[in-house]
Amino acid sequence: MWQALHEELAPLGLSVVTVALDFDPAKARPWIDVAAPTHPSLIDSEHRVDELFGISNVPMAVWIDETGTLVRPAEGAAIQVSPLRSMEVPADLPERMRQVLTEMKNFPDTAEAYRAAIVDWANRGAESPYALTPEEVIERSQPRSADHSRAAACFELGHHLHLQGDHDAAVAWWKEAHALFPENWTYKRQAWTLESTPEGEDSDKAQEVQDVYGTSWSDEFLRLGGGAAYVIAPDL
Amino acid sequence: MLLTELTMPAVDFEAATGWAAKPEGMCKGAVCVPAPGAVGGDGTIDVTAVAARLGMALVEDVHHNVWALGPESGGRALTTAVAPELELPDADGNPFKLSAMHGRKVLLVAWASW
Structure with missing residues (x-):
């Protein structure tokens, strides 16, 4: 998925960099081997990006421009519509499972718009309305208590x-x-x-x-x- | 950041946290926080004092003689929009620096096997 996006946007000067939050690189390895990335594919066994960017779940992403400036803070980074959103929850499932699956239908419906925003930024850079100012990036980053x-x-x-x-x-x-x-x-x-x-x-x-x-x-x-x-x- | 003692050279503290010791205080991006007494004349950081000023949790495991220092708090996750330097290995153990991507746009995506 990320490899396909990288291939699509690399000619426009955008590179995907994936970071696996895994204590044990061997757990991430099979997924990386299947994806066969041509972009940097890194292992963050200490979860450093949590502190550095405010990552708190996966997938989440930040955008960094050509000068090394963040133009979007950490946010949910789904780029494919979750099939769970449109799934019919069978009536005969145990109540507990019904609750969980019903709640999964409430995952935010932003995948297509988010992917389109990335493509817009790749094409238009700082002119893209999705590339935020430094002040906006800081303000929209997660609270830290x-x-x-x-x-x-x-x-x-x-x-x-x-x-x-x-x-x-x-x-x-x-x-x-x-x-x-x-x-x-x-x-x-x-x-x-x-x-x-x-x-x-x-x-x-x-x-x-x-x-x-x-x-x-x-x-x-x-x-x-x-x-x-x-x-x-x-x-x- | 893990610590086994509560003083360290200011240059190491900056490399680990992004906070630099300057005449006006501890600074990161456009933000400077006064921190009198936190930096010795020899450029040594008093971690306890700086942690208190910046809202960094300093947590000790008394059984293992080790402390961990959390990030600054009381505001947002980002103090500056300048991306921090980040060096991580790839799956083969080769180190990679985020700064190597200067000149390109980067979509940095966190994922996990779990």
Whole structure:
């Protein structure tokens, strides 16, 4: 998907740079091999882009112009309409699953407009109405509270201790990060998938982690406001 | 940023956080925050003092003798629209600097296997 966009827009001077938020590069590797990117495809095992740009879920993106200036802050970066939006939710599913699937239909409907905005920017550069001024970029970047700063520090401590082999200590710090910044899904999904992925398999996405974290992806998805709240929709 | 002591050279602090020690205080982009006493005459940063001024959480794991310093807070995620330098490896471990893309537009997309 990103490779196709890169090929389309590279002649206009735009490059896609993908950044995988994965502790373990080996988990990202199979996806990268399939995509066969000709653009830079990087691994951010420390989730540094969370701090640097305000990334809090995936996919999210920032736009950077030729001078190294941000012209759009971190925002949801879907460029394909989610099939979940138009899915008929079968009536005979368990109630819980119906709730989750019904909420997924509320993912923001911005994929086509966002993709078109990228193409417009590639063509028109600073003349594109989607390229914001530095003041607008800062103002539209996500709020950062003292708790968010503390969550970043806790998440980093957890990663450090995880690498040191002290997983229990890591989980304690990650739980604190999750409590301080519940809307940051990268902190949660990254930590949870370590518990719910069987050895040697692809990263689990369902993330039923009741035994360790007392929650699951679907619990948190519903608790925090469902599909509309899950994505920071680009304001185009 | 992980720390094992709470002082560090100002130049290292700037490389890690984007905040530079200047006569008017700690500065990033167009923003300068007065930080009296935070920088010693030898250019050493008192991390505790700077963290308090900039709203950076300083969290200690007492069992492992390590601190982590969070980003500045109290405003927005971005203090400046100048993209920070970012060096990350590709899947083969080769380092790549974001600044190598100067002269091109960049769509920087975060994704994950999970």
